[in-house]
Amino acid sequence: MxxxxxxxxxxDLVAQxxxxxxxxxxxxxxxxxxxxxxxxxxxRGNAEYAIVKNTLTKIAARDAGVEGLDDxxxxxxxxxxxxxxxxxxxKGLKTFGKDHPALxxxxxxxxxxxxxxxxxxxxxxxxxxxxxxxxxxxxxxxxLSQAAALFNAPLSQAARTVEAxxxxxxxxxxxxxxxxxxxxxxxxxxxxxxxxxxxxADDTPSADAEAPAEAPAxxxxxxxxxxxx
Numbered sequence: 064m065x066x067x068x069x070x071x072x073x074x075d076l077v078a079q080x081x082x083x084x085x086x087x088x089x090x091x092x093x094x095x096x097x098x099x100x101x102x103x104x105x106x107r108g109n110a111e112y113a114i115v116k117n118t119l120t121k122i123a124a125r126d127a128g129v130e131g132l133d134d135x136x137x138x139x140x141x142x143x144x145x146x147x148x149x150x151x152x153x154k155g156l157k158t159f160g161k162d163h164p165a166l167x168x169x170x171x172x173x174x175x176x177x178x179x180x181x182x183x184x185x186x187x188x189x190x191x192x193x194x195x196x197x198x199x200x201x202x203x204x205x206x207l208s209q210a211a212a213l214f215n216a217p218l219s220q221a222a223r224t225v226e227a228x229x230x231x232x233x234x235x236x237x238x239x240x241x242x243x244x245x246x247x248x249x250x251x252x253x254x255x256x257x258x259x260x261x262x263x264a265d266d267t268p269s270a271d272a273e274a275p276a277e278a279p280a281x282x283x284x285x286x287x288x289x290x291x292x
Contacts, residue, residue, distance in 0.1 A: 069119060076115065077121030083144040084175035087156060087183055088132060089142045099141075102166070104156045115140050131177030135169045141169035149173060153187035154272030 064072070080086065091099065091114065103112045117136040124132045145152045159167045171178045178186075 073123045077127045079144045080127035085145040087143040087171035088169045090167040092139045110143040110145045110152040112143045150189045157187040
């Protein structure tokens, strides 16, 4: 491999380390070309599986600021550069490894932190991002439904109150004329009662007023009696 080729290979690896959220270092000794193609297909969309040169990978990891891989870079090495869901990538490697024991996970890193094989297996046992998002959405939907019920309860009570007032107003329009629950002023007999004192003073004869009216009648009777006498 020429110097320029090595330089380009290191640059490509640096770019892969930099553009990946994590990487899983594996040993692929014993896997056929067809099996490696099958593995790449299983990881597609979540990781890119590439066979690497240990010396060049150490240089690239150092240039990319990735630590903890030097001791793992021995023997035939290949790296799954995680570009998608890290859990799905770990699941793909674990599932493939069950059917093909020649695939051995040696370690890796995630978000700049080193991972042991056991930690990668634990990642594979987690629920995928899609499942977690679905559960989160379901929890949020339930919370929103509960919140909607809390908001709708007072509104329903208010609606029932308004409807009751509407029915009552149709039966007695005075409720709207005088305010809710207030009778109209035209039904109040106050003006009639105010007129009663005037009627008593002007139209109703008093006992003192009757006596003078009867006096002329008594005088006329006295005159007639004297003439007859």
